[in-house]
Amino acid sequence: MTAVRADRETAAGSGTGAVIEVRGVSKSFGGAAALKDVSLSLRPGEIHALMGMNGAGKSTLVQILSGAQNPDAGHLEIDGRSHGVLGPRRARRLGISTVPQRRELVMSLTVAENIMLGALPARGSLVRWRSVAAEARAALARLGVDIDPAVEAGTLTVAEQTMVEVAREVRRGGRVLILDEPTACLGAEAAEQIRAMVRRLRDGGMAIVYISHHIDEVLGLADRITVLRDGAVVASRGPGESDEDGLVRDMVGRDVVSRRPERTARLGEVGLGLRGLGDGRFVDGLDVQVRKGEIVAVLGPAGDAQSRLFDVLSGRRRPDRGALEVDGTRVPFGRIGRSLASGLRCVTGDRRALGLVPGLTVDENLLLAQDRLDRRRLHRRGGLSRRAAPLRDDYRVVSLARNPPVDRLSGGNQQKVLLAKWLATGPAACFLEDPTNGVDVAAMADIHVLIDALAEQGVAVLLASSSAEEVMRLADRVIVVRDGRPVAEYEIEKITRDELIAAVLGGGLS
Ligand SMILES: Nc1ncnc2c1ncn2[C@@H]1O[C@H](COP(=O)(O)OP(=O)(O)OP(=O)(O)O)[C@@H](O)[C@H]1O
Numbered sequence: 001m002t003a004v005r006a007d008r009e010t011a012a013g014s015g016t017g018a019v020i021e022v023r024g025v026s027k028s029f030g031g032a033a034a035l036k037d038v039s040l041s042l043r044p045g046e047i048h049a050l051m052g053m054n055g056a057g058k059s060t061l062v063q064i065l066s067g068a069q070n071p072d073a074g075h076l077e078i079d080g081r082s083h084g085v086l087g088p089r090r091a092r093r094l095g096i097s098t099v100p101q102r103r104e105l106v107m108s109l110t111v112a113e114n115i116m117l118g119a120l121p122a123r124g125s126l127v128r129w130r131s132v133a134a135e136a137r138a139a140l141a142r143l144g145v146d147i148d149p150a151v152e153a154g155t156l157t158v159a160e161q162t163m164v165e166v167a168r169e170v171r172r173g174g175r176v177l178i179l180d181e182p183t184a185c186l187g188a189e190a191a192e193q194i195r196a197m198v199r200r201l202r203d204g205g206m207a208i209v210y211i212s213h214h215i216d217e218v219l220g221l222a223d224r225i226t227v228l229r230d231g232a233v234v235a236s237r238g239p240g241e242s243d244e245d246g247l248v249r250d251m252v253g254r255d256v257v258s259r260r261p262e263r264t265a266r267l268g269e270v271g272l273g274l275r276g277l278g279d280g281r282f283v284d285g286l287d288v289q290v291r292k293g294e295i296v297a298v299l300g301p302a303g304d305a306q307s308r309l310f311d312v313l314s315g316r317r318r319p320d321r322g323a324l325e326v327d328g329t330r331v332p333f334g335r336i337g338r339s340l341a342s343g344l345r346c347v348t349g350d351r352r353a354l355g356l357v358p359g360l361t362v363d364e365n366l367l368l369a370q371d372r373l374d375r376r377r378l379h380r381r382g383g384l385s386r387r388a389a390p391l392r393d394d395y396r397v398v399s400l401a402r403n404p405p406v407d408r409l410s411g412g413n414q415q416k417v418l419l420a421k422w423l424a425t426g427p428a429a430c431f432l433e434d435p436t437n438g439v440d441v442a443a444m445a446d447i448h449v450l451i452d453a454l455a456e457q458g459v460a461v462l463l464a465s466s467s468a469e470e471v472m473r474l475a476d477r478v479i480v481v482r483d484g485r486p487v488a489e490y491e492i493e494k495i496t497r498d499e500l501i502a503a504v505l506g507g508g509l510s
């Protein structure tokens with residue numbers, strides 16, 4: 001510890017050894033408290049995990065640490081100096097770096113250009129490209145990652161994009177790194193790469209704030225775990241003092257059980273059929289027949305294959321080859337209206353870009369799909385809040401204000417609105433892309449029960465997921481996809497979680 005601190009002169013002067021002390025911070029939105037008297041210390045060389053249910057206040061605390069929001073009460077002490085109002089510029093100057101959940105790279109620029117954005121070394125008006133590449137390479141090397149600085153950011157995997165964002169922050173001299181759900185919807189291998197990078201930075205003396213809903217990940221990674229509930233700190237412990245059940249109780253206030261049910265519904269005819277789907281790049285030769293009452297998962301690393309499936313099934317994009325059938329009827333590709341009319345409902349993994357209408361309220365978003373599909377309703381839109389209430393309950397949508405614009409909801413709550421919006425329309429078949437992305441442990445258990453119920457009602461469910469746990473919990477069958485190609489198929493009852501992960505990683509079954 002002392003050795004680590006010695007080379008960070010700016011951390012000296014703070015009596016506690018902390019880079020940042022959060023002291024009694026409170027923050028309200030429209031009179032309702034998002035944070036209540038929160039205190040914690042961030043120390044160099046420590047990974048400090050923040051956990052809590054959706055809406056608990058984690059991202060709000062991050063915004064205060066990064067200067068994007070000012071606290072109503074309390075202050076931050078940075079290197080022993082007190083800051084009531086920080087502001088984003090000063091936060092950055094003091095070495096506080098934030099990588100938000102949504103990637104902010106410029107996809108058409110190279111990795112090196114993204115890392116050096118706003119700091120391109122120039123002589124006169126000429127950018128010195130050779131030193132751009134060299135500096136970018138050095139920043140990546142500090143993270144211990146092997147990414148070619150010359151490739152376009154758009155060609156990287158989601159995990160690599162995160163690494164490039166971190167490299168940019170590290171190069172700018174960050175000494176506090178805040179990661180808001182960096183492993184949400186990453187596969188096992190990619191998540192481990194992110195954790196390896198985080199450990200390396202920690203060992204180099206950085207203070208790291210790490211937000212995640214994955215309990216085992218946090219238990220294996222964090223040096224300290226602080227749990228927020230309804231905006232207040234309810235526990236702050238070392239990992240040795242925490243276990244899974246205890247953490248769940250701290251977060252939720254009770255135990256959460258999630259069990260795979262016995263499926264009682266008999267499987268019907270094929271409700272959703274995909275034949276020979278291919279676009280020569282992201283999906284290649286995918287054949288899936290999902291029967292009514294069945295849940296079939298496509299498991300692979302998050303990203304291209306999944307979102308391409310969403311684009312194709314929802315009618316946004318025509319593949320090069322293949323055919324789609326819903327309920328025995330051929331559905332033409334490339335027509336959103338025809339996809340909807342077939343009874344197929346597709347829930348995107350990119351809720352912000354494709355899922356929700358940000359200017360509309362939560363209730364309006366919840367009922368939008370239902371009412372569009374039933375045009376008589378569109379002209380008589382009375383009783384919105386009465387009709388939305390059961391959906392809010394079933395999906396545990398919580399917010400400080402009663403019915404705010406949907407973009408004011410916390411990330412996990414937006415995800416719940418997205419699912420409720422589509423699943424409440426009485427689908428014949430559905431495609432779900434990472435349905436519990438960013439959702440807390442209690443809401444996840446509820447959503448899994450709602451998806452079970454869809455299958456029980458005879459809906460054909462196709463699930464695209466990056467989580468082996470989720471697939472083991474929900475699916476009847478799983479197709480493992482690598483580089484867009486199906487490489488193996490298993491009945492869930494005949495495989496263990498570890499075997500499934502091995503199959504994803506390419507080890508195959510023993
Ligand atoms: N700008 C804002 N205006 C109004 N309410 C807000 C605003 N920002 C956050 N909130 C509310 O503050 C509460 C805390 O939100 P926050 O985003 O901090 O939750 P979180 O712990 O990050 O949840 P999640 O796990 O879902 O991301 C939520 O009820 C949210 O709706």
Ligand SMILES: [Mg+2]
Binds near residue numbers: 059060410411412
């Ligand atoms: Mg959040």
